[in-house]
Amino acid sequence: AQSVTQPDIHITVSEGASLELRCNYSYGATPYLFWYVQSPGQGLQLLLKYFSGDTLVQGIKGFEAEFKRSQSSFNLRKPSVHWSDAAEYFCAVSGTYKYIFGTGTRLKVLA
Amino acid sequence: DADVTQTPRNRITKTGKRIMLECSQTKGHDRMYWYRQDPGLGLRLIYYSFDVKDINKGEISDGYSVSRQAQAKFSLSLESAIPNQTALYFCATSDPGQGYYEQYFGPGTRLTVT
Numbered sequence: 001a002q003s004v005t006q007p008d009i010h011i012t013v014s015e016g017a018s019l020e021l022r023c024n025y026s027y028g029a030t031p032y033l034f035w036y037v038q039s040p041g042q043g044l045q046l047l048l049k050y051f052s053g054d055t056l057v058q059g060i061k062g063f064e065a066e067f068k069r070s071q072s073s074f075n076l077r078k079p080s081v082h083w084s085d086a087a088e089y090f091c092a093v094s095g096t097y098k099y100i101f102g103t104g105t106r107l108k109v110l111a
Numbered sequence: 112d113a114d115v116t117q118t119p120r121n122r123i124t125k126t127g128k129r130i131m132l133e134c135s136q137t138k139g140h141d142r143m144y145w146y147r148q149d150p151g152l153g154l155r156l157i158y159y160s161f162d163v164k165d166i167n168k169g170e171i172s173d174g175y176s177v178s179r180q181a182q183a184k185f186s187l188s189l190e191s192a193i194p195n196q197t198a199l200y201f202c203a204t205s206d207p208g209q210g211y212y213e214q215y216f217g218p219g220t221r222l223t224v225t
Binding site for chain 1: 142144151152153154155156159161169201203212213214216217218219
């Protein structure tokens, strides 16, 4: 079955610290992978996407993600977190007609 | 102007009332989707439409209906709202011609059923 797992429901980091949010997927074919961010009370903003090619993908706001086929993972990283990064983050895999979303990771940033 | 718009943005309604959420897009995409978001559950697909005459149920369609009035418009109806339909609802579009099925989301409608 197709699925996306975000094992961390909540993550807390200090401002300036590095961040890694985990995403594992189960998908039979070549996956198309996405990370979205949702700030409180806001809609979904696309951070980055992976379709093919270079497995390290750069996104907006200083985020990057690495596709690892052998581990079925697409983890999101940022070298130095800012207080404004506090939000909920969703990983998604695209099938032929729909997205399958993970349940999200809520990031809290300590000043 | 936003490519995908949703109205209303917020709505409070009572149990048993009929309510319609509307979605419009200017992206020219054939495919449109309705999702609901609940805390801890991510986004789940309610209905999707590949064109005006092709409408399909998603994983959680019970209690909902949809209408695709035109390529650009896709409405979601709750015939008799119940409290557990309180959620954030998103409309999305996609263009299969892109080859990678990226979806573009509206700003969401926050629905509260009392």
